[in-house]
Amino acid sequence: MKKKVFIIIVNFNGWPDTKECLESLSRVEYDNFEVVLIDNASKELMPSPFVIPGSTRNLKITQIQNDKNLGFAGANNQGIKLAMEKGADYVLLLNNDTTVGSDFLTKLVEEAESDEPTGIIGPLIYFYDSQRAIGDKQLIWSAGGRISDNFTRGELIAYQEKDEGHYEVTEQVDYISGTCLLIKAEVIKKIGLISEDYFLYYEDTDWCLRAARAGWRCLLAPAAKIYHKASKSTVEFSYPYIYYHSRNGLMFGERFGNKLVVYSLSVWIFLKQIIKLVSGFRRDWAKPVMHGVWDFWKGKKGKLEGYY
Numbered sequence: 001m002k003k004k005v006f007i008i009i010v011n012f013n014g015w016p017d018t019k020e021c022l023e024s025l026s027r028v029e030y031d032n033f034e035v036v037l038i039d040n041a042s043k044e045l046m047p048s049p050f051v052i053p054g055s056t057r058n059l060k061i062t063q064i065q066n067d068k069n070l071g072f073a074g075a076n077n078q079g080i081k082l083a084m085e086k087g088a089d090y091v092l093l094l095n096n097d098t099t100v101g102s103d104f105l106t107k108l109v110e111e112a113e114s115d116e117p118t119g120i121i122g123p124l125i126y127f128y129d130s131q132r133a134i135g136d137k138q139l140i141w142s143a144g145g146r147i148s149d150n151f152t153r154g155e156l157i158a159y160q161e162k163d164e165g166h167y168e169v170t171e172q173v174d175y176i177s178g179t180c181l182l183i184k185a186e187v188i189k190k191i192g193l194i195s196e197d198y199f200l201y202y203e204d205t206d207w208c209l210r211a212a213r214a215g216w217r218c219l220l221a222p223a224a225k226i227y228h229k230a231s232k233s234t235v236e237f238s239y240p241y242i243y244y245h246s247r248n249g250l251m252f253g254e255r256f257g258n259k260l261v262v263y264s265l266s267v268w269i270f271l272k273q274i275i276k277l278v279s280g281f282r283r284d285w286a287k288p289v290m291h292g293v294w295d296f297w298k299g300k301k302g303k304l305e306g307y308y
Contacts, residue, residue: 006083107224119216122176123224137162144173151257178204246292
């Protein structure tokens, strides 16, 4: 009997993307998985039941409709709790703005099962627009992630690199992006749910590092492949995007790194933004960065008020 996998998908104002994601899941060859589909208070209500036109396979989908936006962690935790109650062996977090290869889940589970210390595993992720590339190399979005020495920054490995065949062997990485992250249920039982302090960004990095410090490994399994449209729920380089990255990177560093180093760095970052404001250079960045650092100093966690 194949291991039972629950796939958690969170939608926020992205039904066309969610539909395409589910359509790709309907072609997945792995035959022992269920989907938990959560809507995070979108403007347009979730269709119920969610029907995939033309699909030859009926996905087993449990739907949850939230009346407010709980953020990435809050909504995913709803699905994780449900999956654990139903006896999941694995939980897969999957962004709604992705499409997946038909064998991606088989490859991920096989790799995870073959290596007992592996607690979290992820696929090689390409940019969505490169999946039909002809006569050119596909463009990589992520080959896993690495964490900076001061623990204040998570960086995607191979971001925007052309696939030259450098990522063909399963290898250990610092973290796996929550865009597509498979975790063993026994790891969740040991380390708990995703931290909801971040609201958006770095909660996946936090989860992976907690797993690593509990003795589990994070692996990239490049034989498993998916495609990502990237930054659909939050516009890249928007005010919230910059704010959350600024605040949450410092919050992450405070938790896992040297607090004195992190607070010293935060002062330097804040002072740099004052220079930008005075000089007029990148004022659009300076304000959300200062806001993020200030809220870090105040110990403010969770959602940025005034933004979805």
